[in-house]
Amino acid sequence: MRVVTLGEMMLRLMPKGNLRFEQATEFDAYYGGDESIVAVSLARFGMDSRYVTKLPNNPLGQIAFNKLREQGVDTSCIVRGGERLGLNFYENGVSMRPSKVVYDRKHSAISEAAVEEFNFDKIFSEADWFHVAGITPAISDSASALVLAAVKAAKQRGVTVSVDLNYRSKLWSPEKAQSVMIPLMEYTDVCIGNEEDAEKCLGVKAGSTNINTASLDIEGYQESFRKLKERFGFRFIASTLRESFSASDNGWSALLYDGNEFYHTNKYNIRLVDRGGGGASFAAGLIYSLLNGYDIRKAGEFAVAASALKQTIAGDFNLATLDEVVSLMQGNTSGRVQR
Numbered sequence: 001m002r003v004v005t006l007g008e009m010m011l012r013l014m015p016k017g018n019l020r021f022e023q024a025t026e027f028d029a030y031y032g033g034d035e036s037i038v039a040v041s042l043a044r045f046g047m048d049s050r051y052v053t054k055l056p057n058n059p060l061g062q063i064a065f066n067k068l069r070e071q072g073v074d075t076s077c078i079v080r081g082g083e084r085l086g087l088n089f090y091e092n093g094v095s096m097r098p099s100k101v102v103y104d105r106k107h108s109a110i111s112e113a114a115v116e117e118f119n120f121d122k123i124f125s126e127a128d129w130f131h132v133a134g135i136t137p138a139i140s141d142s143a144s145a146l147v148l149a150a151v152k153a154a155k156q157r158g159v160t161v162s163v164d165l166n167y168r169s170k171l172w173s174p175e176k177a178q179s180v181m182i183p184l185m186e187y188t189d190v191c192i193g194n195e196e197d198a199e200k201c202l203g204v205k206a207g208s209t210n211i212n213t214a215s216l217d218i219e220g221y222q223e224s225f226r227k228l229k230e231r232f233g234f235r236f237i238a239s240t241l242r243e244s245f246s247a248s249d250n251g252w253s254a255l256l257y258d259g260n261e262f263y264h265t266n267k268y269n270i271r272l273v274d275r276g277g278g279g280a281s282f283a284a285g286l287i288y289s290l291l292n293g294y295d296i297r298k299a300g301e302f303a304v305a306a307s308a309l310k311q312t313i314a315g316d317f318n319l320a321t322l323d324e325v326v327s328l329m330q331g332n333t334s335g336r337v338q339r
Helices: 034-044 059-070 141-156 174-187 195-202 218-232 278-291 296-310 322-329
Strands: 002-006 010-015 027-032 048-052 086-091 100-104 129-133 160-164 190-192 236-244 249-257 262-264 268-271
Touching: 002 034, 002 141, 027 034, 027 059, 034 048, 034 059, 034 129, 034 278, 129 141, 129 278, 141 160, 141 174, 160 174, 160 278, 174 195, 190 278, 195 218, 195 236, 218 236, 218 249, 218 262, 236 278, 236 296, 249 278, 249 296, 262 296, 268 296, 278 296, 296 322
Parallel strands: 002 048, 002 129, 010 086, 129 160, 160 190, 190 236
Antiparallel strands: 010 027, 086 100, 236 249, 249 262, 249 268
């Protein structure tokens, strides 16, 4: 089974530990981006994983390319060229001080890529699944056109399409997001996103959930899922549920809906090392589960366990193994030393 993902790969620069930007004299460097995180996760789980993007012909673009190859991702459809690799500066919060993100991605290679540069026959050769996140169409009008062309090409070839809504307020407004994302839903089989994503991208609000007070309204989520199913006809809908007790400690679970059953997964209380990539790691776990025929309960538990482990690992990529995910699913949460 082959999964194809498409998106922007970036260089994430983080002050060490919990230093603020103004205190930083050096940065930890990580390469990633949501769709590349999905591709790497699936490759590490043993799946045939292909990542599509455009990378500049410079050392940073080559390092990004090499990082994907290191993890076993198929890079054969990556286009080379363009001006630069986008940057993501990330200040890691702690306790009541939230994390902060500063983007420097204008004129990045993928943001100015043209649809004609991508060979969809080659990209979707023997593909079973295509995944993209809402961040990619948000970066530019040309990237939006590329995503729309890609999802259309995938559906024409009988490929299952999943979209992780991933609203980013620093990239676009709710009005712009809805004008782009709602048309994409015509081609989407599996919709993934949290409460803010659904409201900002699709105009569907999840009851009285308040992400700032760690209050979850599960019945509100269920109602929003029903509305999404009725409006867009999704085959499967899933949302991660983050309870932000502080920037250091979060509750993490998920809600899934297959049109018949709602399932709320086990919750993990996580002492965060790096929350970046949690949502994308959930998407990867869900794709892996559904392609392997897991029922809604097993799929939810696998995806939420995989994404919980990611948030204990520094960097964008989820370096957890398949065995580690299965062990956590089975209740091994003590963190005891393995000798």
